[in-house]
Amino acid sequence: MARRVPDESDFRARPGKRGSRPRTKQRPEHADAVTGFVTGVDRGRYTLLVGGGGQDQHVAAGEERTIVAMKARDIGRTRVVCGDRVDLVGDVSGDDGTLARIVRIQERSSVLRRTADDTDPYERVVVANADQLVIVTALADPEPRTRMIDRCVVAAYDAGMDVLLCLTKADLADPGPLRALYEPLGVSVVVTRRAPDGLAPDGWAIEPLDAVREALAGRTSVFVGHSGVGKSTLVNALVPDAQRATGHVNDVTGRGRHTSTSAVALRLPGGGWVIDTPGVRSFGLAHVQVDHLLHAFEDLDAVAAGCPRGCTHLDDAPDCALDEWVEASPDDETRAARAARLESFRRVLASRTGAA
Numbered sequence: 001m002a003r004r005v006p007d008e009s010d011f012r013a014r015p016g017k018r019g020s021r022p023r024t025k026q027r028p029e030h031a032d033a034v035t036g037f038v039t040g041v042d043r044g045r046y047t048l049l050v051g052g053g054g055q056d057q058h059v060a061a062g063e064e065r066t067i068v069a070m071k072a073r074d075i076g077r078t079r080v081v082c083g084d085r086v087d088l089v090g091d092v093s094g095d096d097g098t099l100a101r102i103v104r105i106q107e108r109s110s111v112l113r114r115t116a117d118d119t120d121p122y123e124r125v126v127v128a129n130a131d132q133l134v135i136v137t138a139l140a141d142p143e144p145r146t147r148m149i150d151r152c153v154v155a156a157y158d159a160g161m162d163v164l165l166c167l168t169k170a171d172l173a174d175p176g177p178l179r180a181l182y183e184p185l186g187v188s189v190v191v192t193r194r195a196p197d198g199l200a201p202d203g204w205a206i207e208p209l210d211a212v213r214e215a216l217a218g219r220t221s222v223f224v225g226h227s228g229v230g231k232s233t234l235v236n237a238l239v240p241d242a243q244r245a246t247g248h249v250n251d252v253t254g255r256g257r258h259t260s261t262s263a264v265a266l267r268l269p270g271g272g273w274v275i276d277t278p279g280v281r282s283f284g285l286a287h288v289q290v291d292h293l294l295h296a297f298e299d300l301d302a303v304a305a306g307c308p309r310g311c312t313h314l315d316d317a318p319d320c321a322l323d324e325w326v327e328a329s330p331d332d333e334t335r336a337a338r339a340a341r342l343e344s345f346r347r348v349l350a351s352r353t354g355a356a
């Protein structure tokens with residue numbers, strides 16, 4: 001419900017009802033509220049973790065239990081998302097059939113946002129309080145799209161999150177070229193594959209997991225990427241009782257089936273959280289400031305310092321230092337990599353400024 005400023009009618013029509021509608025005064029304090037960590041959201045019902053041994057970054061000490069809650073009217077339309085820490089009142093026992101109420105969202109350390117496309121004014125908060133964005137990209141099936149990766153990088157930098165690029169399905173294609181494209185940007189890269197038949201006891205396993213585990217340990221990481229790239233498969237490999245449903249990639253369209261439909265946070269053995277999210281087609285950046293874009297491309301940012309004043313950095317920009325940087329490549333391989341990076345930067349830039 002929208003907050004409303006009281007007007008004359010409030011006072012005339014309801015004399016004597018003083019104090020019954022504290023619209024602009026403080027809301028009830030809910031001093032007895034307990035803290036919960038949102039692990040899932042499904043049609044107005046929130047799954048939360050309450051209590052715990054005090055070892056977890058998101059869960060307060062106390063007897064750990066999973067409870068279900070709805071939003072109280074106090075917080076109006078504000079979206080509560082996976083990863084949020086909230087204050088809860090009402091029945092917080094977690095017993096079957098009980099429903100607690102979320103009365104407050106605690107301050108968020110980070111907010112990952114996206115818009116449907118670059119002109120969409122409506123920005124969605126995807127998850128809260130994550131410190132690392134894991135861009136899950138299949139090396140094949142579906143084909144990798146550097147544009148998507150670049151855009152996720154921008155969204156992560158904009159949200160103040162670190163980036164990990166996880167290249168899956170290395171059993172199907174060589175990770176070399178993508179590695180070469182992203183490692184110079186300072187993005188950490190891990191590569192996983194389906195283990196050859198016979199290696200895994202039940203016939204199907206993802207390897208190697210050590211580097212992935214190390215990169216995720218103790219942190220709150222959100223997995224994003226196109227449908228079918230293997231986000232849920234990887235989560236299942238990392239979290240033994242995750243039981244996330246996984247889907248197939250359509251042979252004809254090369255697209256996944258959008259198997260996962262809502263974000264879910266799962267605790268990693270040994271500490272830390274992973275948040276599995278539904279596959280997205282694109283990552284709209286309407287909410288990102290153009291000025292911030294270049295910062296997300298560290299290598300280009302340094303080069304662009306040599307651009308003429310007011311340079312747009314677009315294709316037709318005269319004397320843009322980024323073009324000179326490609327020209328000055330020491331060999332063909334470098335030239336190809338630089339040209340590809342510049343191209344993807346310009347694509348994002350052009351779509352943000354409407355020049356595309």
Ligand SMILES: Nc1nc2c(ncn2[C@@H]2O[C@H](COP(=O)(O)OP(=O)(O)OP(=O)(O)O)[C@@H](O)[C@H]2O)c(=O)[nH]1
Nearest residue numbers: 169194228229230231232233246247258259260279
């Ligand atoms: N060959 C191969 N296939 C894989 C690998 N990882 C996952 N897959 C397959 O890719 C398909 C899609 O995997 P999912 O884990 O459902 O993909 P997702 O990213 O969670 O997809 P959405 O939930 O739709 O966003 C499944 O058929 C997996 O078995 C891999 O390393 N190699």
Ligand SMILES: [Mg+2]
Nearest residue numbers: 231232259260
């Ligand atoms: Mg999935």
